[in-house]
Amino acid sequence: MAPAAPRRTSDGGSGQALDLITSGRARTRTALADALGLSRSTTGQRLEPLLASGLVQESDDLVASGGRPSRSLRLNARAGLVVSVDIGEERTRVAVTDLETAVLGERVLALRLDDGPEPLLERISEAARQVLREDDLTGAPVVGIGLGVPAPVDSAAGRVTGWSIMSGWDGFDVRDHLRRAWGVPVVVDNDVNVQTVAEHHRFWPDVSHLFYVKIGTGVGSGMVVDGAVNRGAQGGAGDIGHAHVGGYGDPQCRCGNLGCLESLVGGWALARDLRDAPRPDMHDARDVARQVKLGEVQAVTRLRAAGRILGEAVAFATSLLNPEVIVLGGLLSVSGDHLMAGVRETVYQRSHPLATRQLRIVPTGFRSRSGIVGASYLVRDHVLAPARVDGLLAAGDSPFELP
Known part of the structure; x- marks a missing residue:
């Protein structure tokens, strides 16, 4: 034996x-x-x-x-509550979840990013307190706040950093502002990293190498390397949307450069192209998605072509990172299989055969709440980190005391 x-x-x-x-x-x-x-x-x-x-x-x-x-x-999922916030370009979702990331109450707000950080964060806090009060969620403590923002983030410092569509936010200490208002730990990250966390935790916990691509109004990506989200040296990893893709006329991007991937396949860029053709009523990614779902031929054709262009960038990332799974998320990814078909076609043609031998390219498992779920996971991972729990229990404190 x-x-x-x-x-x-x-x-x-x-x-x-x-x-x-x-x-x-x-x-x-x-x-x-x-x-x-x-x-x-x-x-x-x-x-x-x-x-x-x-x-x-x-x-x-x-x-x-x-x-x-x-x-x-x-x-015990109801031992504590998490305020989860997904700040978007057009809509901001504010939710309260339990420790298993189940959404217990939420509000969707139309907020202007250019109003600046303090007014916007005050409205977010008001909405969160409204959810707690009106949805009868005051029986357990709020143990943390998680935010995903559409900008590069120094997650260690809790600050937005560098150029982004969030004018006036560069260098603003989001974490300190909310900690002073709530007295609980605050975790801040780039929105695509937050969604990557949600995909990994919820659907692919046993996958060590995952590449997540979000295509909505803009384009971004996140990566799981050796089982953890890789944010790069300054939090800028995954900015695939502003990589140059040649051969398509180098249109002007929102960032000021020419020929960025986002200027070719982002929702605002597709709306621009379709508006210049037969559809003057096309303004944003939602308009594009609506027409695709209705089967409008030019919108479908343009989205499939966008998938092939996106596939060029994803193919490069596939050969570089050799992920086990590539997940496509964002508003345009859930508008039928057109985008997915274009991405798969190009990735399998252009990536190294070894990198695609066992590769799976799949749609997101979420419809609209990946940012909320990911923010909740980030807070839970922080407040229930083993070393933190051990230290607080040894001191006789609640695991949910502010460190």
Whole structure:
């Protein structure tokens, strides 16, 4: 008989135990002990403060485990609430979620980005408090705020940085402004990174290398490398929309450069091209998506051509990053299969065969809430980080105290 594989040992504390339970990798005490590499009694010591604090619940639901069924362990999703914000060019979505990212209440606002950061953030705070009050969500504490913004972000500093469509936001300390207003941790990131987090957590948790492309009004991308979102040195990784794509006339981009990918395939660019042809009523990405869904021939033809152009940039990224999965998201990606068909055609033609051998190119699993869900995941990952939970429990504090 072959010797039994050694149990993996660990110095994991309560924080690591919580992480295993939250991720679904350990649904019972036995599974938790195996994952931690600890005895049942020591595992019980790790679990006790989590149960006492209300972060973890042990239910009477039984889970089959190969032997006698065991009682299930799960994160108490209503132990805390998260304010999740998805700031868009045309609409801003403000939601309150539980710790499992389920949306409990939300408001959709028409906000002007050029009003500046302080007025816009004040309106967001007002909307969030309205959701809490009017949707009867005051029974649990707000444990954090997550925001996705359509601009480059220094996520470590919580600031918008560099040129973006968010005029007047460069260098503004979003995190400090909201922390002073709410007294809870605040996580800020680029909107496409936030959506990448949502896709990875919700639909592809076992995939270590993923490339996410958003095509709506603008174009952006995010990447998961070795299981984590890669933001680059200054938070600028994934700015695929402003890479130059030659051979298509070099139209003017919103950023001031010529021939950017966004100037060829972004929703505003498609609306421009269709407006210059037979459709003077085309103004933005929503108009384009509406006409595509109605089967308007020129809109469909233009979107499929945009998919092939987008595919050129995605093909380069495929050879560079060698992802297992490419996900297409954004408003124009959910307007039928036209964009997807164009991207697939070009990527499989132009990428290295090794990079496409097992590659999957798929549409997003979300319709409209990926930014909200991703922001909620970012907050949960922060406030329930194992080291943070261990430190606060050791000090006798709630895991949701502001550090």
